[in-house]
Amino acid sequence: MKILIVEDERRLARILKQGLEENSFFADLAFDGEEGLYMAETFPYDAIILDVRLPLMDGFAVLEKLRANGVMTPIVMLTARAEVVDKVRGLNAGADDYLPKPFDFSELLARLKSALRRGKGNPSPIISIEDLLIDTNGHVVTRAGVNIKLSATEYALLLYLAMNKGRVVSRAELLDHIYDSDSDRDSNVIDVYVNYLRNKIDKGFSAQLIHTVRGSGYMLKKGASGDV
Amino acid sequence: MFNSIKGQLFVGLSTIVSAVMLAIGVFFYYEIDYILFASVDRMLHSKVQIIKGLIHEEHGYIELELAEIVAGDYDIPRSGHYYKVLMDGKVLAASASLVEQDYALDTDNSSSGSNEIIYTSIGPAGETIRVVRNRFVYMGRDFTVYAAESITETLGVLHNFKKILIFAFPLGVFVLCGVSLLIVHLSLRTVRVLSSKIEAITEKTIDQRIAPDVQVYELRSLARSFNVALGRIQRAFEAEKRLICNASHEMKTPISVIRSHCDVLLQKDRTLGEYKEALESIRHVSTGMMNLVGNLLSLARLDSGALEPGSFNPVHIRRCLDEIIQLVQPLALKRNVTVQHSCEDKVVVYCDRDRLIEALLNIVENAVKYNKADGSVLITTHETAVNVAITITDTGIGIPEADQKRIFERFYRGEAAAREFDDGTGLGLSIAETIIKAHGGTICVESRIDVGSSFTVVLPARERL
Numbered sequence: 083m084k085i086l087i088v089e090d091e092r093r094l095a096r097i098l099k100q101g102l103e104e105n106s107f108f109a110d111l112a113f114d115g116e117e118g119l120y121m122a123e124t125f126p127y128d129a130i131i132l133d134v135r136l137p138l139m140d141g142f143a144v145l146e147k148l149r150a151n152g153v154m155t156p157i158v159m160l161t162a163r164a165e166v167v168d169k170v171r172g173l174n175a176g177a178d179d180y181l182p183k184p185f186d187f188s189e190l191l192a193r194l195k196s197a198l199r200r201g202k203g204n205p206s207p208i209i210s211i212e213d214l215l216i217d218t219n220g221h222v223v224t225r226a227g228v229n230i231k232l233s234a235t236e237y238a239l240l241l242y243l244a245m246n247k248g249r250v251v252s253r254a255e256l257l258d259h260i261y262d263s264d265s266d267r268d269s270n271v272i273d274v275y276v277n278y279l280r281n282k283i284d285k286g287f288s289a290q291l292i293h294t295v296r297g298s299g300y301m302l303k304k305g306a307s308g309d310v
Numbered sequence: 311m312f313n314s315i316k317g318q319l320f321v322g323l324s325t326i327v328s329a330v331m332l333a334i335g336v337f338f339y340y341e342i343d344y345i346l347f348a349s350v351d352r353m354l355h356s357k358v359q360i361i362k363g364l365i366h367e368e369h370g371y372i373e374l375e376l377a378e379i380v381a382g383d384y385d386i387p388r389s390g391h392y393y394k395v396l397m398d399g400k401v402l403a404a405s406a407s408l409v410e411q412d413y414a415l416d417t418d419n420s421s422s423g424s425n426e427i428i429y430t431s432i433g434p435a436g437e438t439i440r441v442v443r444n445r446f447v448y449m450g451r452d453f454t455v456y457a458a459e460s461i462t463e464t465l466g467v468l469h470n471f472k473k474i475l476i477f478a479f480p481l482g483v484f485v486l487c488g489v490s491l492l493i494v495h496l497s498l499r500t501v502r503v504l505s506s507k508i509e510a511i512t513e514k515t516i517d518q519r520i521a522p523d524v525q526v527y528e529l530r531s532l533a534r535s536f537n538v539a540l541g542r543i544q545r546a547f548e549a550e551k552r553l554i555c556n557a558s559h560e561m562k563t564p565i566s567v568i569r570s571h572c573d574v575l576l577q578k579d580r581t582l583g584e585y586k587e588a589l590e591s592i593r594h595v596s597t598g599m600m601n602l603v604g605n606l607l608s609l610a611r612l613d614s615g616a617l618e619p620g621s622f623n624p625v626h627i628r629r630c631l632d633e634i635i636q637l638v639q640p641l642a643l644k645r646n647v648t649v650q651h652s653c654e655d656k657v658v659v660y661c662d663r664d665r666l667i668e669a670l671l672n673i674v675e676n677a678v679k680y681n682k683a684d685g686s687v688l689i690t691t692h693e694t695a696v697n698v699a700i701t702i703t704d705t706g707i708g709i710p711e712a713d714q715k716r717i718f719e720r721f722y723r724g725e726a727a728a729r730e731f732d733d734g735t736g737l738g739l740s741i742a743e744t745i746i747k748a749h750g751g752t753i754c755v756e757s758r759i760d761v762g763s764s765f766t767v768v769l770p771a772r773e774r775l
Contacts, residue, residue, distance in 0.1 A: 090728070093591055094567045101574035137725050162562035184566040187573030 083198060083241060084108045084259045086125070088118030088144065089133040089160065098131065101187050102194075106221060106238045108261055115139025122148055126258050127155050128245075129198050131190070132177070134161035134168065142175055149176035156197035158190070195219070202245045209244045211291055212304045214283065216244050223283075230282050235260065239275050240283070243292070243302035252299035276300055319494055324487045331483055335475040342471060346464045347440070351428050354442040357457040358426070361393055365402075367449055374403040383407065388435035390460030398452050409434055415441050415456040430461070437462050500526050508536065516544045550613070556721045557606050560735065564595045564602075598735070605737040608668065609720070609744065617748035622660040627698065628653040630663065631689055634671050638678055647681045649674065651689035659698050659769045661749050666769075669745035670700065672738035673765045677704035679731060680763075693771065697751075700767045708759035717755065718743045742767075 085107050089095040092113060099109040110125070112118035115136040122130055122144070130148075134141035141159055148155070159172045162183040169180045178197040181190060195218055199207065209216040213226045221237060223230045232240060238260040243251060253269040276292065284290045293301045312318055364375050374395055383391040384405035394404040394415055404411040413434050426444045433439035441458040504525065511518055519540065522533040571588050580588075631651040642649050659666070677687040685705040692699045709717060713724040721736040728734070746753045750770050757763035 091563050091567060093595060094563070094570055097567065097570045097574050097591075101570065101577065104574070104577055137728060160566075162559045162566075183562040184569045187570050187577075 083128040083238065083245070084110070084126075084261075085194065086110050086112060086118065086122055086127040086130045086155075088112045088115070088122075088130065088136065088141070090114060090136050091133075098187075098190070101191070105191055106234050106241070107194075108238070108259070113137075115141065115144050119144045119147055122155065123151060123153055126255070128242075128259060129156045129158065129194055129201065131194065132157050132159050134159060134163060134172070142171060145172065145175045145177055154201075156201035158193055158197055160185070160190075192219075198245070204245075209241075209247070211244065211247055211302055212289055214291055216241065225283060225287065232279070232282060235275055236279050236282070239272075240279055240302075243300060247302045250295045250298045250301045255299070315498065316491055316494055319490060320487055323490055324483055327483050327486055328480070331479045335479055339468070339471060339475060343468055346467065347461075350440050350459055350461055350464060351442065354428070354440060354457045354459055355426070357393065358442050358444045358455050361395060361455050361457060362444065362446065362453075365395065365448060365453065372397060372402065372449070372451065388433070390433065390435070390437060390439070390462070392433065392439070392456070392458040394456040396452075396454040396456075402453075407434075415439075415458055416443070431458070433458065433460060435460075438465060497526070500529055504529055504533065511540070513547065516540065516547055553606075553609065553613070553720065557602070560602055560721060561599065564599045567595045568592050602735045602737070605735050605741060608741050609737060612665075612741065612744045612748065617662055617665060617745065619660075619750075622662055622749070624658045625661050625663045625666065626655070627657040627659060627691055627700065628655055630667050630670065631691075631700075634667060634674055634689075637667075637671055638674050641675065642678050642687075645678060645681060645685075646683055647678045647685045647687060649678060649687040649689075651691075653689070653691045657691050657693050657698055659749075659771060661769065662745075665745045666749070669742040670702070670767070672742040673702050673767070676738060677702050677706065677763070677765075679734075680704070680727065681706040685762075696771055698769050698771050700769070701764060702767075703762060703764040705762045708761055709755065709757040709763050710759065711757075714755055714757060718753070 083106070085102055087095050087098050087102075087109050089098070089111070090113050092111075095111045095113065099111055102109045110121060110127070112121050116138045118130075118132065118136065119139065121127075132141045132144060136144070141161070145157060145159070148157070156178045157176070158179045158181060159177045160181050160183060161168060161172075169182075172180045178200065179193045181193060195207070199218070207217065207219045209218065215224045217223075218241065223232055223237070223240065239256065242256060242259050253272045256272050257269060276294075280292050284292055289304060291302055291304060293303065295301055312321070361374070366373060366375070383389045384393065384407050387407055387409045389407045392405050392408050392413075392415065394408060394411075394413075395402045401411050404413075415431060425446060426442060428440065428442050431439055431441050437460045439458045440461045441456055444455045446453050446455075504520065507520055519537045520533040522530040522537070525533045571592055575585065575588050628651075631653050635649050635651065638649055674687060674689070681687065681704050687702065687704045690701050690703070692701070707726055709724060713722075716722045717724060717739050720740045722740075723734055723736040743753050746767055746769065752768045753765065755763060755765050
């Protein structure tokens, strides 16, 4: 899951990025409204954390522009102004949630996850495909009741596929969503990680869940064979 | 009693109206008295003339033809209408109404100089009568003609009028005062309505105003003055509220940074290096908060009027500038900026020394902070008979024109300032301006992007009396 953080207080932005990354998210930073708008429109993010008071263009304006341009990425707004009118204005303009400063990081994380789930049309924190269960709160993955240990990248990969279950996800899209923009990008890495994941999830089960769609990418769904 | 509008009105009105009514009453009493008596007298005079005309000589006898002129009134006994004619002291003729022909219509028999006199006497019925006596000589004989009329009715009219004066006029005064008091009471109701409206204004409804046009004419100026005062209070109140609101808003961001640092760090065990880095970051942020709190206190003190011209002393600007340069030196060394002044010894202004240094230091600090590397800051002074101008010129990044108007606003920070320095509070120049204005001075800025900015502070050279 890749998150865009638009926040002009650089120290706050950086610590949020660190916190998110330690929770299997990837985060890009924008320090003003115009940069945030450009990045949100240009790169595919799974969610945006948007501060209200920003240089060059305030958060409300960014939000309104994004929604007007059809960018429907879930947005959690952050602001030091806790007045109800601001909250209402933000939510009316299409924000998915609104968090007043100062906030608990765990609350931000919970609200972000909730916004992500709702964005994907699945409000439950537990994603299930057949007997595979992903608890997005505790980062716990089980298949047929057996706990499966995953690395952070494997978890991020599985989560993205699970969030988009039943849909073919290309290697490029996976790259976009499970690495931040500063990382070296090599689509072979995706194949390697998908292999790791397969070994941990599908190995020993008759029903394969991770499918390779030749020439397109990967898809998580219930099905008989490994390849389509 | 004299402290109330009603009391003043009551006393004032009753005194004046009583005096005027009394004067008018007395005047009318005597005027009516005169008119009534004059009309009676005129009538009697004409009757005397008629009677005189009726006396004539016939065949050597003097006669008075009565029947032709006598109306019924003269025949009815004691009717109140009488006449009598004497010839050489003897009764020649008298009206039947006199009953006794010799009834004396004279009160005094003195033969006064004039032919005709008028007097008041008692008639045969015991009534008060008015008598005209006319003496003349006709055909060598002395004649005296009396004509008399009862004036009981006239006196009755006067008497009634006197009664009215004595009883009805005071009553009238009393009623008039009562009615006036009632009107005043009703008029003052608008004052009560106004005061209840004013009473209803609280700190939450301080934006309300009294509509002057709805008030009665006399209260409009009061309503307007009240609105003006209310406006001033509202502005001060809102400035205070805005300051508190802005202050808490400004505090929330650094607190968020500190909390997020703590929350994220506490998620799992960290290396010593990570803890150290986080603590340094938190320390940096708390320094910014400390500046903010200090500045807020300064502003609160200034807003509550801590600067009184009475406490100003003569201060040598040169020594202040020396001190400021010393204070700013660590920052200047770090940024490799030179700071100099060219102030002469004897320049003096009346001011609160510490506050003036605070104001100038804020400006000089900005000049160092937003300067280019290897830049310079020059402080010059210019003294005239009435004021001293202190100009702080830097070779910095400059201030965009749109920002120049706003940099003195509380919490306003230019884009570049906010980008480059995260420990600023957006209050420094606002504090400087507040201090300088409290000294009766002015501050202004000229700036060109990438060339530098120049702040000029003008202070009055002498104490304002």
